[in-house]
Amino acid sequence: MKKNRVGIIAVLxxxxxxxxxxxSSKKKTGSVYYLNFKPEVAExxxxxxxxxxxxxxxxxxxxxxASGTYEQVLQSEIxxxxxxxxxxxxxxxxxxxxxxxxxxxxxTELYDHLLDKSLAVESNGxxxxxxxxxxxxxxxxxxxxxxxxxxxxxKAVSISSAEEINNYDLLxxxxxxxxxxxxxxxxxxxxxxxSLSSGEDWRWQTHLMNLPIYYEFNDKGVNxxxxxxxxxxxxxxxxxxxxxxxxxxxxxxxxxKTVSDSMGEFAQGKVAMVQNGNWAWSQIESMDGNVVxxxxxxxxxxxxxxxxxxSQGICIGTENYFSVNSWASKEDQxxxxxxxxxxxxxxxxxxxxxxKLGFIAPFDTFNDDEKPDDPLAQQVIAAMSxxxxxxxxWNFTAFPGQLFKDQFGADLLSYxxxxxxxxxxxxxxxxxxxxxx
Numbered sequence: 001m002k003k004n005r006v007g008i009i010a011v012l013x014x015x016x017x018x019x020x021x022x023x024s025s026k027k028k029t030g031s032v033y034y035l036n037f038k039p040e041v042a043e044x045x046x047x048x049x050x051x052x053x054x055x056x057x058x059x060x061x062x063x064x065x066a067s068g069t070y071e072q073v074l075q076s077e078i079x080x081x082x083x084x085x086x087x088x089x090x091x092x093x094x095x096x097x098x099x100x101x102x103x104x105x106x107x108t109e110l111y112d113h114l115l116d117k118s119l120a121v122e123s124n125g126x127x128x129x130x131x132x133x134x135x136x137x138x139x140x141x142x143x144x145x146x147x148x149x150x151x152x153x154x155k156a157v158s159i160s161s162a163e164e165i166n167n168y169d170l171l172x173x174x175x176x177x178x179x180x181x182x183x184x185x186x187x188x189x190x191x192x193x194x195s196l197s198s199g200e201d202w203r204w205q206t207h208l209m210n211l212p213i214y215y216e217f218n219d220k221g222v223n224x225x226x227x228x229x230x231x232x233x234x235x236x237x238x239x240x241x242x243x244x245x246x247x248x249x250x251x252x253x254x255x256x257k258t259v260s261d262s263m264g265e266f267a268q269g270k271v272a273m274v275q276n277g278n279w280a281w282s283q284i285e286s287m288d289g290n291v292v293x294x295x296x297x298x299x300x301x302x303x304x305x306x307x308x309x310x311s312q313g314i315c316i317g318t319e320n321y322f323s324v325n326s327w328a329s330k331e332d333q334x335x336x337x338x339x340x341x342x343x344x345x346x347x348x349x350x351x352x353x354x355x356k357l358g359f360i361a362p363f364d365t366f367n368d369d370e371k372p373d374d375p376l377a378q379q380v381i382a383a384m385s386x387x388x389x390x391x392x393x394w395n396f397t398a399f400p401g402q403l404f405k406d407q408f409g410a411d412l413l414s415y416x417x418x419x420x421x422x423x424x425x426x427x428x429x430x431x432x433x434x435x436x437x
Contacts, residue, residue: 029058030335035077035084036064037320040283044356051352052342058335067259068199071402074098078325085328085336089129090319091397095121102128103326103333109341110322113363121321129321132344133359136380136391137207137277138314139300142292145272148185149178156180162298168235168305172242178272179246185272189248192262192274194240196413198406200258203275204240205409210315210396211304212236217395224398227434233426235304243275244416251416267292275302278376282358285374294375299383301392313383317394318362400436407432 032052036045042064049060063084065073070088077084078101089095095102104126105111111127114120121129146162149155156177157170165171178190195201212232217223219231244251248271259276260283266274267287274280284292301312324336343349345365353359358372360380371381383391399405411428414420 030329030331030333031059031061032086032332032336032339033061033063033082033084034086035074035088036062037070037088038279039064039067040279041357044352047356048343048352051348052339055348058339060339066199068202068406083325083327085325085332086340087323087325089121089321089323091129091321092121093398093401094321095123095128097401098323099123099128101323101325101327103324104128105130105324105337108337110337110344110363113344113365115362115364119318119362129323131318131320131362132322133320134316134318134362134380135277135279135360136299136314136316136383137275138302139273139275140266140280140376141273141298141300142266142269142296143298144296145185145187145269149174149181149272152181152184162300165300166310168238168303168309171303175242175246187248187272188265188270190246190272191243192247192265192271193249193257194243194247194254194416195257195259195262196254196409196416197256197258198410201409201412202405203259204412205405206396206399207315208236208240208275208302209408210394211302211392214392214395215306223395226437228430230426230430232304232306235306237422239302239304240412254416255413263287278360278374278380279358281374281376297375299376299379311388311390313386313389313391314380315392315394316380316384319394319397400433404432404436
């Protein structure tokens with residue numbers, strides 16, 4: 001009888017272990033697949049993913065789209081069985097394209113921590129895009145070169161520092177005089193290469209184009225337009241020509257130049273100026289042959305010759321909004337939201353955000369000691385609280401889409417090569433805007 005009881009107990013124990021095993025095999029923790037928008041920080045995102053997986057056991061995969069190809073890559077990846085669970089939209093226009101894949105995030109902890117909830121992408125009471133970084137861009141200059149210029153006894157301007165430049169005419173006078181003195185200054189040009197190869201032209205077809213659109217929107221008191229007059233087209237031409245004509249590279253070679261080429265030229269001290277944003281510091285600092293120190297990099301607003309621009313600041317805003325795939329499994333959605341919240345609320349995550357990614361994060365979880373200490377980010381933070389200057393909003397989130405940007409970039413290259421008149425560039429931009437809206 002004892003043997004039978006022992007045998008029955010053994011069988012029951014085996015059944016219990018089997019049931020436990022079956023239960024645990026069905027338990028899912030979910031996984032994360034992030035389609036990254038920024039190639040310049042791809043390695044950091046991969047490090048973040050590895051750290052999170054080691055800490056939580058949750059698998060995080062990061063794939064990075066090549067510059068200028070994000071929309072195409074997302075379109076391809078979102079259709080796959082293992083689609084991204086976390087991706088980026090660039091604002092309300094991006095949401096219109098991807099709305100059926102965007103999960104409502106209004107009940108998430110991350111949204112609760114957003115300092116300015118008006119920044120979120122909302123629709124019918126739901127929240128479908130949460131901004132994860134605030135950034136700024138303008139003309140970055142090497143102050144050590146600028147000081148050398150202003151010390152010249154025969155300089156053509158009366159001002160004595162770059163900080164005194166406050167309009168296009170003064171900027172133009174300084175730049176052209178620096179070009180005339182480039183041998184004395186030890187530079188190959190004032191500006192870096194105006195990178196116009198396909199996918200590398202976003203600084204012009206998006207960021208620079210933002211200036212005339214910003215002023216047109218302001219004049220009309222709107223946040224979007226189905227058609228543009230391109231009122232400030234000649235102002236765009238002013239600053240674009242200034243870049244091209246005072247570059248270290250002949251204009252006929254600009255179609256082969258990349259952003260990395262440009263940042264290398266600046267980091268190696270070959271030029272004095274580059275149009276870019278605060279994210280550029282990590283590229284400058286890590287570039288082979290870098291001779292530019294933290295104290296050398298300063299921001300100047302992008303002046304285009306508009307009345308009253310003396311009070312204009314740099315361009316501050318965001319086109320970086322996290323969205324979670326509404327078609328992903330519940331487990332993967334929860335894992336993805338947990339990953340986002342860990343990144344912006346945990347000590348380890350916030351350290352990555354601030355010190356590795358260099359983000360100015362728009363959440364109340366970051367105190368003053370947890371803000372980026374790199375020189376360009378610090379200047380953006382300072383600009384945000386400078387009441388004497390009017391920051392330029394990022395209205396390019398209202399641009400029709402990537403096709404419009406790509407076509408405008410291609411037209412700019414044709415203009416530089418003499419294959420297209422400026423009037424034709426303007427006409428095509430207006431037509432493309434209307435058609436693609």
